[in-house]
Structure formats: structure tokens, C-alpha cells
Amino acid sequence: xxxxxxxxxxxxxxxxxxxxxxxxxxxxxxxxxxxxxxxxxxxxxxxxxxxxxxxxxxxxxxxxxxxxxxxxxxxxxxxxxxxxxxxxxxxxxxxxxxxxxxxxxxxx
Numbered sequence: 522x523x524x525x526x527x528x529x530x531x532x533x534x535x536x537x538x539x540x541x542x543x544x545x546x547x548x549x550x551x552x553x554x555x556x557x558x559x560x561x562x563x564x565x566x567x568x569x570x571x572x573x574x575x576x577x578x579x580x581x582x583x584x585x586x587x588x589x590x591x592x593x594x595x596x597x598x599x600x601x602x603x604x605x606x607x608x609x610x611x612x613x614x615x616x617x618x619x620x621x622x623x624x625x626x627x628x629x
Contacts, residue, residue, distance in 0.1 A: 524586050525587050525618060531582075532583040532614070535572070535575055535576040536580075536600075536608070536611035537611065539601040540604075540605070542565065543602070543604050544605075547604055548561070581594070581598065583614070584598075587617075587621060596610065597614055
């Protein structure tokens with residue numbers, strides 16, 4: 522279970538970073554379509570895309586090590602594309618992994 526625990530922290534960090542970047546991207550989209558200023562989107566969009574790819578790798582790493590069902594893993598992977606959802610899913614995933622670690626520790 523130490524392997525799962527070591528994969529949890531990078532996932533949590535990336536979930537927060539991707540969540541914040543997605544909110545910035547939403548603000549950039551408002552600036553683009555309401556104020557006709559696409560500069561912010563041109564900067565934030567590619568950065569979010571790159572960071573989302575890293576998020577996918579860290580979430581996949583955690584999911585495979587924690588042996589999550591495919592449906593739950595897909596929910597975690599998709600959560601970086603819907604504003605605020607990455608924060609909610611990160612909290613639930615952290616609780617889930619923490620419970621699994623506690624259960625494995627008490628069984629040993």
C-alpha cells in the first residue's frame with residue numbers, strides 16, 4: 522500500500538492545479554467572447570492542455586495502483602474537464618485511497 526500512498530500526492534497536486542487552470546480557462550473564454558480579447562485564451566489554453574495530460578498520467582498511475590474499477594477511473598480522468606469537478610473528485614478519491622490504506626494496515 523506504500524506504492525498507492527506514494528501515487529496519491531502527485532495526483533492531488535495535479536488535480537488542484539488542473540482545477541485552477543480550468544477555472545482560469547473559463548475566465549479566459551469569457552474575456553474572449555464578451556470582451557473580444559483572445560490573448561488570455563491563447564496563453565491559458567495550451568498550458569491547461571499540457572497540465573491536463575500530466576494530470577491524466579498521475580490519475581491513471583494512482584488508479585492502476587489502487588486497482589480502481591474502470592468506471593471510477595474514467596470519472597476521475599474526465600473530472601479535469603468540468604469546472605469544479607476535479608476538486609470534488611479529488612476529495613472523494615483521497616478518502617477512498619485513505620480508507621483502502623487503513624484497511625490494508627489493519628489487516629496486516
